[in-house]
Amino acid sequence: MVMRALKALVARDLALAARVGGSGALSLVFFLMIVAVVPFALGPDLNLLSRIGPAILWLAAVLATLIGLDRLFQADEEDGSLDLMTGAPVPMELVVLAKVLAHWLTTGLPLALAAPLFGLLVALDGTAMAATSLTLLVGTPALTFIGAVGSALTASIRRGGLILAVVVLPLMIPTLIFGVSASEAALGGTVPFTTPLAILAGLTLIAGVVGTVAAAAALRWSE
Amino acid sequence: MRLTAQNLTVRRSGRRIFSDVSFTVDAGEALMVTGRNGAGKSTLLAVLAGRLKPEAGTLTVAGVGEATLPECLHVVGHRDGLKSPLTAEENLAFARDLLGMPTASPRAALEELGLGHALKLPVAYLSAGQRRRVALARLLVCRRPLWLLDEPTAALDVASQGVLSGMMARHRAEGGLVIAATHQALGLDGARELRIEPARPDARASQAAAAGDVWW
Numbered sequence: 001m002v003m004r005a006l007k008a009l010v011a012r013d014l015a016l017a018a019r020v021g022g023s024g025a026l027s028l029v030f031f032l033m034i035v036a037v038v039p040f041a042l043g044p045d046l047n048l049l050s051r052i053g054p055a056i057l058w059l060a061a062v063l064a065t066l067i068g069l070d071r072l073f074q075a076d077e078e079d080g081s082l083d084l085m086t087g088a089p090v091p092m093e094l095v096v097l098a099k100v101l102a103h104w105l106t107t108g109l110p111l112a113l114a115a116p117l118f119g120l121l122v123a124l125d126g127t128a129m130a131a132t133s134l135t136l137l138v139g140t141p142a143l144t145f146i147g148a149v150g151s152a153l154t155a156s157i158r159r160g161g162l163i164l165a166v167v168v169l170p171l172m173i174p175t176l177i178f179g180v181s182a183s184e185a186a187l188g189g190t191v192p193f194t195t196p197l198a199i200l201a202g203l204t205l206i207a208g209v210v211g212t213v214a215a216a217a218a219l220r221w222s223e
Numbered sequence: 224m225r226l227t228a229q230n231l232t233v234r235r236s237g238r239r240i241f242s243d244v245s246f247t248v249d250a251g252e253a254l255m256v257t258g259r260n261g262a263g264k265s266t267l268l269a270v271l272a273g274r275l276k277p278e279a280g281t282l283t284v285a286g287v288g289e290a291t292l293p294e295c296l297h298v299v300g301h302r303d304g305l306k307s308p309l310t311a312e313e314n315l316a317f318a319r320d321l322l323g324m325p326t327a328s329p330r331a332a333l334e335e336l337g338l339g340h341a342l343k344l345p346v347a348y349l350s351a352g353q354r355r356r357v358a359l360a361r362l363l364v365c366r367r368p369l370w371l372l373d374e375p376t377a378a379l380d381v382a383s384q385g386v387l388s389g390m391m392a393r394h395r396a397e398g399g400l401v402i403a404a405t406h407q408a409l410g411l412d413g414a415r416e417l418r419i420e421p422a423r424p425d426a427r428a429s430q431a432a433a434a435g436d437v438w439w
Contacts, residue, residue, distance in 0.1 A: 001323045008320030012309070019308035080302025086273050087293045087367075088321045221276075 005090045006098045013102030023068030027107040028114060030067055034060035035118045046123045053122035054132045054183030060118075061111050061136055062172055065143040069168075070161035072103055072151040073219060082155075082219065092216040100141075100148050100212070108140030131186030131193065135200060139179040142204040145211030146171045152218035175203050224286045224295060224368040224400060225249050226271075231280035233266055240266050244280070246417050250368075253391070253401040253411040258419035264404035265300065267419065268371050271402065272298045287368065297322075300373035303358040307347035311338065311357045314346060319364040332363035336386055351378040359387060362394075370394060372403040384410070 017023055038056050039049060076082045085095045115136050116129040124132065150168035154160030182196035225247065232242040240263040248254050256264045269275045271282070273293035284292050298304075305314050315329035333339050336356040346354060355378050362370055370391070376384050388410030391401050403409055 005321045005323065008317050012306070012313075012317045015313065016306060016308060078302070079306065080298075080300060080304035081306070083272055083274060083298045083300070083302070084304045084318060084321060087296060087298065089290070089294050089323050090321075 002090050002094065005088050006094060009085075009095060009098040010102045010105075013099060014105065017068075017102070017106040023071070023106070025110075027064040027067040028110045031060050031064040031111055031114065032118060034063060035121050039121060050123040050125065050128070053119060053124045054128060054135075054187075055180045056122055057115055057119065057132050057136070058139075058176055058179045058183070061108075061115075061140060062143060062169070062176055064111060065107055065140065065147060066165055066168070068103065068107065069144075069147040069151050070154065070164045072099060072148060073155040073215075074151070074157075074160060077155040077222070092219055093212050096148060096152070096212050096215045096219070100144050100215075103148075104141055104144045108136070108144055112136035112140055128183065128187055132183045135179045135182045135197065138197065138204060139175050139200050142175045142200075142207040143172055145204075145207035146175070148215045149211050149218065152215035152222070155219065156222050175200065175207070178203060224284060224398075226292070226369065226400060226402075227281075227283045227285075228271075229281050229283075231267070231270065231282070232278045233263065233270055233275065234278045235266065235275070239278075241419050241421060242279075244417070244419065246415075248369075248400050248402060250286075250398040250400065251395045253395060253403070253414035255409065255411060255414045255416045256402065256404040256419060257406070257416055258421075262419045262421050264419055265373055268298070268300065268373050268402070268404055271369075271371055272296065292369075295367055296369035296371050297362050297367045298371045298373075299355075299358045299362065299375060300371075301377075303354055304361070305346045305354060305357055308345055310343050310345055311349070311360075312342045314357060315360055315364050318361045322365045322367065324365045324367070326366045327363045329360070329364055332360040333357070335363060335390075336360050336383065352380060352383065355379055356383055359390070362390065368398070369400045369402065372401065372405075374405060375403060376405070376407055376409065 035056060042048060112133055115133040119129040119132060147168050150164045153167065154164045157163060178196045178200040182193060182200055185191045185196055186193045227247045229245050231244040233240045244267065246254060256267060258264055266275065270277050271292065282292060284295060287295050311333060312329045315332060319325045330339065330342055333342055336359060338353060338356050341349060341353060346357060349357065359375065375387060379387065391411060395401060401411065
């Protein structure tokens with residue numbers, strides 16, 4: 001019964017993201033926009049671009065994750081769906097987990113999969129593309145979990161999107177640091193690739209536990 | 224199932240909404256919650272639904288095994304819990320899968336409320352009364368012993384009000400409970416009335432205290 005409820009939640013959020021007004025492909029387009037704009041600002045210096053390319057992709061991924069995050073719980077709070085979820089025979093933590101999974105499937109996963117393609121825009125070579133894509137795959141769940149806490153805290157605030165960004169972005173810094181350093185370690189250097197990648201994976205696991213519990217607590221105590 | 228509330232007191236944002244509300248609802252019984260606008264009817268329903276914590280008092284349910292109170296009830300209120308981009312059928316199927324214990328199919332439930340033709344329509348295209356009927360159809364797609372209804376007849380036409388009172392009568396005959404916040408007679412036979420009076424006698428004092436709390 002619990003699995004059925006969680007499946008229904010994930011399927012509903014995926015359907016909503018695909019419908020009119022959903023944020024389905026929007027974060028991917030936003031990601032492309034940021035990555036495409038940077039070479040215009042920096043000029044056509046391929047060496048510079050390929051050196052800072054992983055950092056640009058990661059920054060773009062952090063900003064693109066924020067798209068749609070402000071509505072993650074707010075939309076359900078406004079229309080009363082949260083009342084339904086309170087009455088479901090499922091703990092609020094699992095509801096949060098299902099919604100985070102749906103959000104990641106529509107933002108984090110497409111970003112990680114599209115990163116090699118967008119890497120062309122910042123002159124990344126094959127190794128760097130693969131490394132950045134892998135770090136995004138490992139690191140973006142942490143971004144979504146951290147964002148979910150901010151989203152739950154601002155669920156009952158109108159126009160909470162900006163507050164969300166201000167609250168959440170500082171907490172995303174560690175993920176950003178180790179994501180970028182892992183991508184750059186793959187290009188050579190004194191640190192082996194796996195060390196920052198392991199720390200990144202650890203950050204994702206910590207964010208998964210802390211984020212789920214904190215977001216559920218915030219939803220329970222909001223009124 | 225039997226629901227007992229004892230001496231419920233609720234405070235929201237430092238302001239006391241009501242105090243010492245007690246009632247008991249047994250299987251097959253109905254309770255009409257009345258009171259003027261702003262008296263706290265919807266707040267009482269939010270407390271019962273588990274969305275607000277009472278400041279004092281206890282809520283106990285008996286005869287439902289291990290289920291908690293929020294797991295025994297349906298809520299239909301001003302916020303209808305429907306997603307506009309999804310069709311009526313998808314909305315009801317989601318509610319059925321989420322809440323468990325399915326009884327009727329979304330099609331059967333909608334047809335009972337005279338909305339069979341809206342099955343495949345996005346809820347965004349429906350009128351206020353039709354949306355309310357889709358929300359009420361949720362009561363039929365899965366079985367829950369307690370129905371919490373907040374102004375259930377708002378935006379409903381006369382025919383739909385008749386259908387609703389038929390649904391409530393059948394639900395009570397099967398041992399269900401109905402708690403409805405309302406300004407109108409709902410066609411609930413033998414319903415008891417719980418009139419919520421705002422915490423008047425010490426309202427000034429509590430407001431002053433609240434102002435004192437907030438004014439730091």
